[in-house]
Amino acid sequence: MINKVVSGAEEAIKDISDGATIMLGGFGLCGIPENCINALVTKRVKNLTCISNNAGVDDFGIGLMLKQRQVKKMISSYVGENAEFERQLLSGELEVDLIPQGTLATRCLAAGYGMPAIFTPAGVGTEVAEGKEVRNFDGKDYLMEYAFDADFAIVKAWKGDTAGNLIFRSTSRNFNPVMAMAGKITIAEVEELVEAGELEPDYIHTPGIYVHRIFQGKDYEKRIEQRTVRKSEV
């Protein structure tokens, strides 16, 4: 079995350089690769194109990279929680490609499945459709959207093994498995790294073939954006 283990975030991202296109897993702050984001912030690589559903919040996640102006372009579906992002977008400092969430996910999927493009009805008749090829199937219009082409995909999983197999936990799965499939080089940080053979093959979400580097992350903050609770029943 090929060993994919690296020492930590710093080694995992060592060849990510200025101008790279990187995918980052997570939905909001749920399931984001905290260790690698912090390492990118420390390394101060810049002119990055980031493909990520959201852009973190002002002081956490990708928001930290935005604050340092490391990001040239964001490709996201929803950026509502980040005031700095909205400011850079409206002032034109940051190039932003807002695309439908399903289109974002499926363009990742296409890359991982070896398909050059997909057809989706999302965005037909809107400004998202500008300049895109429209095809009609059975009387309904669809936009042709290309598979993503990303130098790196950085994902966060719950468990992983030395062969790169990944298991995600709860809704922190979100974009992580599809992005893991889509990177030319995929980096996975996991909460628990075990020896190959310790994970049940039937329960693997992402097969190790898609993962090039893996390490056990540390000090996960797992920040909650909207803490909503109900009162205990007495």
Added chain:
Amino acid sequence: MFSKEEIAQRIAKEIKDGYYVNLGIGIPTLVANYIPKGINVVLQSENGLLGMGPFPFEGEEDADLINAGKQTITTLPGSSIFDSAMSFGMIRAQKVDLTILGAMEVSENGDIANWKIPGKMVKGMGGAMDLVASAKNIVVAMQHINKAGESKLLPKCTLPLTGVKCIKKIVTELAVLDILTEGGFKLLERAPGVSIEFIQQSTAGRLIVEGEIPEMRLD
């Protein structure tokens, strides 16, 4: 005039036994509180969950378990978790029976705008464009008029569109309306104490009033 809670309560009456339902952020989220007793409904959260349960008890919040509004939630017996591509796959393939979402503007031919105010506010479309483009059954929860008294039910949307010719039903603080295939807002019900004249003057798009228009009932 209806409150946001009452709009949610009225929309909940559209939910039928056995439905898979996607609830958007804002008023639509409140609909979960009013699902009629005795019917089985599965809530889909587009970040990758079927079978969304209530908020967790204090101290039991799990950062890995949130809904599309990023709120901490719980699962239920029978829940399932999947990735974002599959989540939108089931939406695109019309497996989800009913979608409830908010809007800033709706036009009389069923166009909807809810993701951007040029130069002022850009939050992004999230999953809304995917939902409106594919859902077979969409109910919009929205304000009929803004604070300045201007109508949000228009002949044509002024804001960037989220989807075209996709909305068929709207519930506002003033009324329940269908959008007809040939165009026009058909008035179905009015909120208690609201006159047809007031709805008429609050609707910039073409309003169609035929016969008796009953008051909305919540029970």
